[in-house]
Amino acid sequence: MVELPPLRNDLLLRAARGEKTERAPVWIMRQAGRYLPEFRALRANHEFFEICRTPELATEITLQPIRRYSGLIDASIIFSDILVIPQAMGMEVLMNPGPSFPDPLNIPADVAKLRQNVDVEKELGYVFKAITQTRIELKGEVPLIGFCGAPWTLFAYMIEGGGSKTFTKAKTWLFKYPKESEALLIQIADVCVDFLVGQVKAGAQLLQVFDSWAGELSPHDFALFSLPTLRHISKGVREKLANQNIPQVPMTLFAKGANYALGELAQDSGYDVLGLDWCIEPSVARRTVNGKVALQGNMDPNVLYGGREAIESAVKRMCKEFQDGINGGVSAWIANLGHGITPGVDPEDVRWYFECIHKYSASKQ
Numbered sequence: 001m002v003e004l005p006p007l008r009n010d011l012l013l014r015a016a017r018g019e020k021t022e023r024a025p026v027w028i029m030r031q032a033g034r035y036l037p038e039f040r041a042l043r044a045n046h047e048f049f050e051i052c053r054t055p056e057l058a059t060e061i062t063l064q065p066i067r068r069y070s071g072l073i074d075a076s077i078i079f080s081d082i083l084v085i086p087q088a089m090g091m092e093v094l095m096n097p098g099p100s101f102p103d104p105l106n107i108p109a110d111v112a113k114l115r116q117n118v119d120v121e122k123e124l125g126y127v128f129k130a131i132t133q134t135r136i137e138l139k140g141e142v143p144l145i146g147f148c149g150a151p152w153t154l155f156a157y158m159i160e161g162g163g164s165k166t167f168t169k170a171k172t173w174l175f176k177y178p179k180e181s182e183a184l185l186i187q188i189a190d191v192c193v194d195f196l197v198g199q200v201k202a203g204a205q206l207l208q209v210f211d212s213w214a215g216e217l218s219p220h221d222f223a224l225f226s227l228p229t230l231r232h233i234s235k236g237v238r239e240k241l242a243n244q245n246i247p248q249v250p251m252t253l254f255a256k257g258a259n260y261a262l263g264e265l266a267q268d269s270g271y272d273v274l275g276l277d278w279c280i281e282p283s284v285a286r287r288t289v290n291g292k293v294a295l296q297g298n299m300d301p302n303v304l305y306g307g308r309e310a311i312e313s314a315v316k317r318m319c320k321e322f323q324d325g326i327n328g329g330v331s332a333w334i335a336n337l338g339h340g341i342t343p344g345v346d347p348e349d350v351r352w353y354f355e356c357i358h359k360y361s362a363s364k365q
């Protein structure tokens, strides 16, 4: 491993480990994205996956929000996409403008077309290079988050061939071919484990798993088809890091829409932080997880379209909901949105959001 600059702002890592912090660390999902003019300018000249595969470009985009919001933002997240795993498994994925798979998995026999035993160094080494380069260029200003998609969410894309409103095809697999589905889900989870371990080796300081479609499953089916693969990932990553004498990093799970499973996820899923969407009151989430994990979230991203007053009052209320009442500080909370930021938000309103988090989450000594 190359020598990387030491971290100068560890607020995110302390909160992720469950510590009370002087104020909430803050970052936003999709913080390097289309709402930023500097992103759109670079994106105008390059294909989406070309940027992902070119470490210099991925590094540059990762750093854009860090530069713009220097001193206000407490984490960077490597610029990439959850769909690089299906690509590593041998599938073609286009982005036009949403993701689309020209040749999705139609029947279980199609799984044979996938690359077995994926060599992540070979297929995804470009992400590792981007991570190391970003760590060097960050000069320790904020920690760098690595990530991957959760098996159920990736399975859904690989079978639907893109986004979906009904998930009919993916669910046909679950209910018609449950054994084959479980096998494919674990096959994906194994790639996730190696990919996440490789990201830590390259310099990622926290890992986040995105189960964006968790809320499409019933609680029963989430427990049957998604949760075992999420556990497989947390356990597998920790074991592989331990075996290779690599220090552990905190792990976050964002299972969007799976608020029904919060209690169980907090108990024993192996994640240190649970991400929340905006459909649950923070105070309810706090009671449910009962101090067993840190929480991340959860303002509705659309509040950012509502102007400064709306943003301030939503942040103020959210901070109060997450506060533990001792001296107004926050315990184990990472401020974020409840999902990714969308195009069209004014970057200056995002600055205001960060400023409000700093103001209202600070402990009053």
Ligand SMILES: Cc1c2[nH]c(c1CCC(=O)O)Cc1[nH]c(c(CCC(=O)O)c1C)Cc1[nH]c(c(CCC(=O)O)c1C)Cc1[nH]c(c(C)c1CCC(=O)O)C2
Residues within 6 Å of the ligand: 028, 029, 030, 031, 032, 033, 034, 043, 048, 077, 078, 079, 080, 081, 082, 083, 095, 097, 098, 099, 147, 163, 210, 212, 339, 340
């Ligand atoms: C489901 C999912 C995807 N990708 C991702 C998820 C999980 C999180 C979530 O639920 O939103 C995760 C993701 N995608 C991207 C990141 C980069 C890091 C970050 O800034 O958060 C991360 C963490 C960049 C991106 N990924 C994508 C863009 C925009 C594409 C563009 O530049 O044209 C960015 C900045 C494209 C993408 N990628 C995906 C979709 C559905 C789309 C198109 C629609 C959309 O933009 O929201 C798949």
